[in-house]
Amino acid sequence: LVRPGPGRQGRVGIANFCNRYGPHPANSLQIMICSFLPENGFQLANAEQPQGFARHLCPPRAGAALERAAECLRRGGLVVYPASTFYALGCLGKNERAAELVYRIKGRADANPLPLLAASMEQAESAVNLKAMPGDLARRFWPGPLTVLLPAINLAARAVNSRGLAAIRIDANPVARHLARLAGGVLTASSANISGKPPAASVAALDPQFLRRLEKLGDMALVLPACAPWCEPAGGLPSTIVEVLPKTNDNGLRVLRAGAISRAALNAAGHAIRD
Numbered sequence: 330l331v332r333p334g335p336g337r338q339g340r341v342g343i344a345n346f347c348n349r350y351g352p353h354p355a356n357s358l359q360i361m362i363c364s365f366l367p368e369n370g371f372q373l374a375n376a377e378q379p380q381g382f383a384r385h386l387c388p389p390r391a392g393a394a395l396e397r398a399a400e401c402l403r404r405g406g407l408v409v410y411p412a413s414t415f416y417a418l419g420c421l422g423k424n425e426r427a428a429e430l431v432y433r434i435k436g437r438a439d440a441n442p443l444p445l446l447a448a449s450m451e452q453a454e455s456a457v458n459l460k461a462m463p464g465d466l467a468r469r470f471w472p473g474p475l476t477v478l479l480p481a482i483n484l485a486a487r488a489v490n491s492r493g494l495a496a497i498r499i500d501a502n503p504v505a506r507h508l509a510r511l512a513g514g515v516l517t518a519s520s521a522n523i524s525g526k527p528p529a530a531s532v533a534a535l536d537p538q539f540l541r542r543l544e545k546l547g548d549m550a551l552v553l554p555a556c557a558p559w560c561e562p563a564g565g566l567p568s569t570i571v572e573v574l575p576k577t578n579d580n581g582l583r584v585l586r587a588g589a590i591s592r593a594a595l596n597a598a599g600h601a602i603r604d
Contacts, residue, residue, distance in 0.1 A: 395504070398553045399511035406549035407431060409521045409535070410508055412446060413474045413501045414589060415528035415562045416535065419446070419508070419516035422456055422495075428487035430549075431517055434542045437524045443488045444476050444496040444570070446518035448509035456484055456515040457497050462573055463580045469598045471499040472506065474568035474589035488517060496570055504560050508553070520567070530564035565589065574603060 398408045405427045407420050418435065420427030422445045431443060447453035450467065457479035459467070466477065481488065481495035488495050497515065500506055509516045520528035522536055529535045532554045543550040555561040569588035574581035580600045584592060592602050 394553060394556075395507060395511055398508060398551050399513075401549065401551050402427075402508075402512040402516070404549070406551065407434065407543065407546065408508070408550070409543070409552040410505055410516075411502050411553075411555040411560055411562050412505045412518055413472075413563060414565060414567050415530050416521040416532070417446070417505070417516075417518040418521040419518060421512060422484050422488050422515040422517055425485045425487070428485035428517060430546070431519065432487060434539070434546075435519060435522070435524045437519065441524075442490045442496065443485075443517040443519050444498070444568075445484075445488055445515045446498060446500045446505055446509060447515045448506040449499065452509060452515060453497055453499060456482055457495050458482060461575070463600070465580075465598065466573075466582075466600070467499075470590055470594075472501040474498065474501065474566075476568045476570045476586075478570070478572040478585070484515075494572070498568060502555075502560060502562065504553070504555055528567070530562045563589075569595075571595070577601070577603075 398410065402408055402419065402421050405420070405424050407418060407427065407430055409416055409418055411417075418431055420431055422428070422443075428443060431437070432439075437443075445456060447456065450459065450471075453459060459479065461479050462477055466475070476496045476498040478490075478494040478496050481493055484495055498518075500509075500518070505516070505518075521539065522528050523539050523542075526536055526539075527534075532552065535552070540552070543552070566589045567586070569584065569590040570586040571582045571584055574583055581603050582595060582600045583603050584595075595602060
């Protein structure tokens, strides 16, 4: 079980499930339901009488934690989940009320639309106009930490900028993609932190103040840890955000946020970087 750092406060339950991924996708997940108690760290919760947040993630079938997290999202709730680089705070990208909750929990500035994450090209196509994106960009960098601004289609207002564009990627983290697939739509993917504070690359690094804000939502918020070490966020730089420049003959891009995909890598893929 993951143990919190010193000084953690509050009571946050987490479904910490270890996986037995083999070469066949039918291999099951072993689910452990946990409750965080400040006096003694994480402990196993009773399956019949789960405590804290754990009461919303009741065991123990293959994939039960992911299914319950997806159900929370479909009800308009929020889920903290592992993405490529850091843990993300997600809701369904078309849910106006849930997107407002993300802003409230994070204390996010109104001028910053929420980035999005999709499970597949097909799912991304339901949220943005992929025809505006050079095809080789997706083939080369998706799944991965490259977020691209594209014309939005039927999304929550908090996910769209003043020019009608939304920032989206297909994430490299299999837990994130599977969650989006089960939830039935693209997810918001801003970092799971209070705005201005450091992002978290592990459950243990999640800010206690952020977790206390989440807990006030009751059964409308869950924390979903990575199912195995290789599904943990990589940390380091955040995703790179680029805007596709129309009417250019050199697949021009503008880098809006430098990150895990370097300018050199974009150049090497045949894209001219404009300032």
